Amino acid sequence: MTSVGGPAAVGTDHRHEPHERGFHGRLNWLRAGVLGANDGIVSTAGLVVGVAGATTNRTPILIAGVAGLVAGAMSMAVGEYVSVSTQRDSEEALLALERHELRTMPEEELEELTQLYVAKGLSRGLAERVAHELTEHDALAAHAETELGIDPDELTNPWHAALASFVAFTVGALLPLFAIVLPPALWRVPITFVAVLLALVVTGVVSARLGGSGPHRAVWRNVLGGAIAMAVTYGIGSAIGVTV
Template sequence: MSSLNGHEAERDEPHQIAGLAQRLNWLRAGVLGANDGIVSTAAVVVGVAGATNSFTPILLAGSAAVVGGAISMALGEYVSVSSQRDSERALIEKEREELRVDPEGELEELVGLYEAEGLSRGTAEVVAKELTEKHALKAHLSMELNIDEEDVVNPWQAAVASALSFFVGAILPMLTILFLPTTLNIPVTFIATIIALAVTGYVAAWIGGASRWPAVARTCIGGAIALAATFIVGMLFGSSVA
């Protein structure tokens, strides 16, 4: 019984790993969306605050940045993921047709793929035949293209996730710039934005398996440059209008 359970665990492990990888990819996309929401919204509201302390212009500009940015993120993600989905579907249909037209040739191709993975000829033939009898298309998609027929990406899900993550990231600079005293709102927004960018940069690097601190440094430096630039532009326009 324990041996049987062990084999079942080994069989399920690739699906678990694939599921974990997909969840991490979505998480990473969400973190990057939040990062965009933080820095782009903060840059807009700080720039306007550099020109005027009036609540209404800052609110209008910030609201426009949040709505426009969220829609832009959603549309961009939808188009990108739709293209990926269409490509995956085309590859699936191509593989299905090849199996229909030349099943023997496709079986030999699968044997060769398993041999390339290190299996002996005899073992590769046994594995390829058994998997072909069980689910030929799935076996070929997995080995040749690393695609799961039942796990094609969803563009609507990606679009909604991107828009929501952008909106969540934009909340912080909006709150600090609008509801703190005018003597504090700009410096506190600077500080809060840099801290938030450090967190998102660290998490994104952790998910991607990259070096944490260089990623944090790049994110924070880029955000600081964006905030400083828009603040200076706002001050210059504010002075010229005055």
């Protein structure tokens, strides 16, 4: 907990520490956006390169690419909506239970909050004072954050999550789609390969930075996975195109 109890009591300057809930929320949104864009790049690239392996006609490639973009973006949005809605339902149920306990057994809940602060390293006296002051200020917020790790004022909105996933996937998918349909037939696949791999380098670096790790492994995983996906689908498309 970042408020009254620990840091302020010992005089520690924590203004520059990135542990506020809002910071982590924004970081998670950014990471999810990068991953959504990465999915859009790889899945759409694999689809259009596979079709391009079977035919040089631009129309079926464009149709397949657009269909893949729309289907993938909708799938991402629906999946994110269902996932976040389930999480939010669970959080609201926990908060409802906490409200009931605070209303029906306030003394027991106060002691529970005190024990939680004692477990965090505060002395019994300081823990009691912190628990009392936070309970007087906002009992539900104090218990929700310390007990459940939930901020009642910042529950994730499933509609926002769905829209973010839809937009991220769409933006990522547009790159291979444009790369495959704009150049002449001879250069479509090579240009798409290069454009996709460069984009995967960027998403790999960004995701690594957001996660606080070195970029090399993330970049190689991204590039290798994307290259294999496009090579496999191109090979399958070429084989099907020859047999048909």
